Amino acid sequence: MAQRNIVEVQDLEVKFYTYSGVVEALDGVNIFIKEGEILGLVGETGCGKSVTSLSIMKLVPPPGRIEGGRIILSGGPKRQDILTMGDDSIRLMRGKDISMIFQEPRAYLNPVYTVENQISEVMYVHRKNELLEKSITSLQKKLMEKRKPRSEEQRAKFEKQKAELEKRKGAEEHKAKLGEPEADLEEKAAGIPSNYEIRIYKRMLRARSRTSRLIAGFFSRFIRKRQLTAEARKEVVRILKSVEIPDPERVAGMYPHELSGGMAQRVVIAMALTCNPTLLIADEPTTNLDVTVQAQILNLIRMLKKNIGSSILYITHDLGVVAQSCDRVAVMYAGNVIETADVFETFSSPLHPYTRALLESIPRPGEPFKSIPGMVPSLINPLKGCRFHDRCSYAMEVCQNVKPAFMEVKKGHYVSCHLYGGSK
């Protein structure tokens, strides 16, 4: 099956302007993520894994700046470069097309809100119109049932109205009609009931420009939207159920500090999956959990990938996790992606010296512990040429001066090293 690339990161450069100097955090990172796969991003602490993921969201924290490169997202109908998009369109993309799971789940939940509040907030940002439509139809249905037909004639009329309402369920048709003011008159003519709450929802739906949305939002803030909250609650419970939380109705009403670590991580995953994103970035989601919970969360992520079909960028420094759950692996070192390949290929025939050394340094029982000599280089004054050359046992003359290119050596196996003709 030919899979297209959901995200392509090309020659991404990020620099942090700090007091002690310019930190060259990312120096030409190249990653691509295919449709429906899990890409593992592996590397030591401080090699730029998190900065890469934040760049994809365009959320690099202030002293940092994206200096060059392209991040092309093709999840939607067209290919877009994230770095050239406007602030507003990128904000609408966050959480909807790309969402994120974090390392410390409990710190990423606001302590003053219940689980239900937090998940429904994401829904209100991205799926408000859908929820509004749903609540309008269900309110109308409720009102219809309240009306008791008395005579035969009335009953016939009632049946007709009911059929009308059923027909409206087709979301596309419904949306198109609601967008226009005539829809109101039409409904009135058909005798479809409307009450205060429905009218408010319609007004909120109709608000298209930012100004009118602001005004509608301001006035609707003071009115209790019972049906809307009820619909949101239904959705929240459904999503919580999909991340295998037992007793979702009860958990929805709990505060973050009442949740266990694994449970909190499930809630965060639920939050990220609210809008069925095309790309899910998981930034070390299992690091702070104990091993059994870790296994559960990993299984959950794999299962969700199958059900929803989104791609996952899985950031970790645990090679065991990578071997267990990823389809492909990208290895990072000091702000560079040095090797990208299939999981089996990476573990069976790694090409880059750093990847080899990394795999050899996995502790095995009965064997002496091996480690990579030397230290991770400072990124303020990074080494010229290949950034790994001072620790590399295969280092050559070229390595000190020329930065190796990132190229495909075998099919689907990319390496950046002079040993494999990187200097071409």
Place this chain on the structure above:
Amino acid sequence: MNLKERWQEFKTGLRPRIAEWRFMLKRLRKSYLAMTGIAIILFFVGVAILAPVLAPPHGDPMMIPKDYDIETLRTQEPTPPTIRHIFGTIDSQYDLYYACIWGTITAFRIGLLVVVVSLVIGLLVGILAAFYGGLLDEALMRFTDIIIAFPGLILAMALVLAFPTTVPLSVSNVLLAVSIISMLILLAFKPDRRLLLVNMLVLIFSVVSVLYSPIVFDLALQRLDKVLIAITIVGWPGYARLIRGEVLRVKNEDYIEASRASGSTDSRIIMKHILPNSIYPVLIVATLDIGSIVLTAAALSFIGIGAPDGYADWGQVISKAQLWMNGPGEIIKNFHTFFIPGLFIALFVVGWNLLGDALRDVLDPQLRRR
């Protein structure tokens, strides 16, 4: 849906809230100090509401009546408590009982009004400065520093003396002020261009029309109004600083980043995530301040630049007491003239302080759910 069903639904919806309130009340009820504070405040609230019954006014209710019968005897000297004047009279034969009762209303008015207005200004400035940082933060916080640099009471005094008695108000003046403020808010929240353009046009229009428009009416500033404005100007920087610190703390929390990563707008992040996590300390300080602001106003009245002569205000009553304190004999004889209003002020301040402490225990989110 009939009323009964609706009420039932309302009750089920409120149930968790009610449980929380009950929990808070239980905590409150356990502490004697908190209950004392609440009792004192409730006492003063009762006095303020029942003032027309407790001390029936003649003419302007806020002016203290004089007893002309005694004054005609050519004495200004305070008289000790009698049946006619329960608390006695003070200088110029003003009735002390009436002054104390109606002074409660003045105290509430000063305390609540000043705190609410300066809280709004302080919150707006502090949150905007902390959230957006950079040049805006620098500008706003240096401005608050300028105000904080002066000793509060002295600045308030200078402001009261410097204010004009009447402020010429015209439509375009008001328009100018409103459009400048809304412009600042709009710039901070980055709205769409159309709204900004409209605001800009209004601003330009009002700047031009200020030069030509006739004065519509003179807003007369009472002396007490001047005091209120002066204390507000002196008071808001404290809140701005406090909330700024809190927002800076909360701003770097991970859930703000998570909210941003899920596509929230800045205003949503501020209203939903930052404000609920940072407002409690400010609310507690504000409660404590209601008492201390009354003290400041009393001090201004004591100096003689606060409430006008004969106005029902505790500070002024005490300032009148000092006229008749020449030597220990007079101090003992006119003991009631400073002791009774002093007691009212002290009780009022202590009441708010105790309530503020109690709120700190109850509202603290870390302590609340334990």
